[in-house]
Amino acid sequence: MAKGVKPRVKVPKSASAGEIITIKTLISHQMESGQRKDKEGNVIPRSIIHRFTCEFNGQSIIDIILAPAISTNPYFQFEAVVPETGEFKFTWYDDDGSVYEEIKSISVI
Amino acid sequence: MRVAIVATIVCFVSSLVLAGPDDDNLTINGELEMITETVAPTHLEGFDVIYSGWRFRTDETQSLQIDDFDNPAMIFVDKAIDLFNTVDGTEGKACVSCHEGPEQFVGLSASMPKVIDGKLTVMEDLINSHRAEVMGAEAWKWSGEDMQSMIALIGLQSRGMPVNVAIDGEAAPFWEQGKEMYYTRYGQLELSCANCHEQNYGNMIRADHLSQGHTNGFPTYRLKQAKLISRHNRFRGCIRDTRAETFAEGSDEFRALELYVASRSNGLSVETPAVRQ
Numbered sequence: 114m115a116k117g118v119k120p121r122v123k124v125p126k127s128a129s130a131g132e133i134i135t136i137k138t139l140i141s142h143q144m145e146s147g148q149r150k151d152k153e154g155n156v157i158p159r160s161i162i163h164r165f166t167c168e169f170n171g172q173s174i175i176d177i178i179l180a181p182a183i184s185t186n187p188y189f190q191f192e193a194v195v196p197e198t199g200e201f202k203f204t205w206y207d208d209d210g211s212v213y214e215e216i217k218s219i220s221v222i
Numbered sequence: 223m224r225v226a227i228v229a230t231i232v233c234f235v236s237s238l239v240l241a242g243p244d245d246d247n248l249t250i251n252g253e254l255e256m257i258t259e260t261v262a263p264t265h266l267e268g269f270d271v272i273y274s275g276w277r278f279r280t281d282e283t284q285s286l287q288i289d290d291f292d293n294p295a296m297i298f299v300d301k302a303i304d305l306f307n308t309v310d311g312t313e314g315k316a317c318v319s320c321h322e323g324p325e326q327f328v329g330l331s332a333s334m335p336k337v338i339d340g341k342l343t344v345m346e347d348l349i350n351s352h353r354a355e356v357m358g359a360e361a362w363k364w365s366g367e368d369m370q371s372m373i374a375l376i377g378l379q380s381r382g383m384p385v386n387v388a389i390d391g392e393a394a395p396f397w398e399q400g401k402e403m404y405y406t407r408y409g410q411l412e413l414s415c416a417n418c419h420e421q422n423y424g425n426m427i428r429a430d431h432l433s434q435g436h437t438n439g440f441p442t443y444r445l446k447q448a449k450l451i452s453r454h455n456r457f458r459g460c461i462r463d464t465r466a467e468t469f470a471e472g473s474d475e476f477r478a479l480e481l482y483v484a485s486r487s488n489g490l491s492v493e494t495p496a497v498r499q
Contacts (some may be wrong), residue, residue: 119300123291141297151259185448 118142122203124217127172129180139188140205140213148182162187164206170199197221242434243277243407244422251290254382256491263488265389268420274490275433278424279499283445286497294499295374295495299369300449302375305368309399311359320356324375331377332385332492335481337392342477345373364471370441370450377441377494385438385487393481400482403475409466416482418460430499436487439496448493453466453480 119158123137138160140179165177174193193201198220205213235260248256258274266272276284286292306317306324314348321327335344349372353359362369389397404415418427419435426432441450454471461468469475 117301119297121291137291139291139297141300186294 116143118207118211118212118213121201122201122213122215122217124201124219127220127222130196130221131194132138133192133194134219135190136201137188137190138165138167138203138215139186141186142205142207144181144183144185146185148181160208162205162207164205165189165191167217168202168204169193169195170197174201182190193204195219195221234388243273243297246277246281248274248276250282250288250381256382256437256493257384258490260489263485265415266486268416269434272436272487272490273423273434274438275436275498276439276496278431279497281495283499287493291494293443293497294442295450295497295499296450298371298443299378299495301367301374302371304374306375310445311353311357313356313358315357317352322404324379327376327379329380329383331373331380331494332383333387335477335484336382336388337396342393342396342474344397344453344477344480345376346472364451365455367400367449370452373452374441374450374495377492380492381494384489384490385484386493387484387488389481389485393487396478396481397485399475400478400480403479404482406462410453411464413464415460432448434486435483436490437483438490439493439498441494442496444498446499453483 118141120140125134128134141197142162143160144162145157145160147161149157151157161179161182161183163179165179167176171180174202175189175191177189179187183221199218201217203215203217205221207213218220228238243259248258250256256276258277260272261349262269262272276287286294290296300437303324306321310317310321331345334348335342337343345361349363354361362372369401387393407414407417415435418432423432423434437453437456440453440456443449443450454472454473456475457476458468458471
């Protein structure tokens with residue numbers, strides 16, 4: 114079980130229809146690659162976030178597969194067009210089976 | 223031949239232009255304006271204007287400090303908030319048992335280090351003495367993650383306030399000791415702090431752009447180490463690079479040096495936690 118995992122998301126609270134907004138996401142996670150050994154020479158088991166997705170009102174915006182070479186605290190920044198008022202849903206999938214979710218609503222004015 | 227000479231002159235002139243701090247302004251989260259350039263404190267004879275180390279970094283590194291979401295040090299600040307509320311030690315207490323919240327420490331870091339009961343005291347001392355005497359908890363390692371995260375959280379409360387450490391009264395002998403160290407050449411390379419950070423700031427030391435060596439952003443998140451770096455860790459690194467035997471983290475020598483170096487930043491905004499190369 115990965116410890117100290119905390120998702121963070123930054124989405125503007127409002128936008129005009131059709132506007133391109135910037136979304137920033139960060140999850141604190143050790144991202145242990147599975148390649149390293151401890152002092153006794155035992156392999157430290159792999160423990161990473163292996164998938165990250167973002168949906169807007171149920172429609173997929175981005176779907177990312179993460180690999181073991183990605184460093185701690187993976188950060189993603191991307192752009193999205195906002196057609197209407199709604200909710201962004203962010204999901205991170207952990208190797209240990211945990212799923213972390215974050216929801217941010219945005220209103221179109 | 224003439225073309226080559228002209229090209230050489232152009233290169234030389236442009237490298238001169240590159241030297242020194244840039245002209246960028248630091249405003250954090252679009253609202254908190256920082257003083258990154260101000261008149262040097264009167265005790266400082268080496269230069270007239272002091273510049274934050276932020277002004278010597280590349281645009282990419284600078285941008286990480288402009289928005290707290292992009293600042294990797296904030297992850298450690300978040301961890302420190304959890305630590306603040308976590309019970310530790312034999313007395314069953316957490317920081318929050320006595321202190322309402324980190325907000326209580328507004329301005330504290332801006333005036334540290336200071337002399338308390340005749341002893342020059344830095345933030346690490348304050349935290350560990352409270353842990354030992356009030357909480358009955360084990361001392362944190364000087365440059366350990368818990369310690370530096372907590373110092374970053376406390377320092378964040380003073381962000382934007384000018385550094386203002388006292389150098390007179392009881393602090394005077396410690397300050398003199400620190401000043402003596404600052405101008406003493408150490409190591410096989412025979413370099414003092416002043417040789418780089420006073421006489422050569424703005425120049426390149428191999429791939430690194432030398433700043434004036436202020437500590438107003440510490441603990442800083444260093445990209446190459448991917449964690450928070452303490453002041454004493456940085457002092458140790460600099461002295462080691464002169465090929466000298468260094469002082470230990472938490473030694474009285476480094477406490478005195480910390481006071482003197484902090485006094486050189488008097489007037490600059492506290493930037494804790496800053497991001498550096």
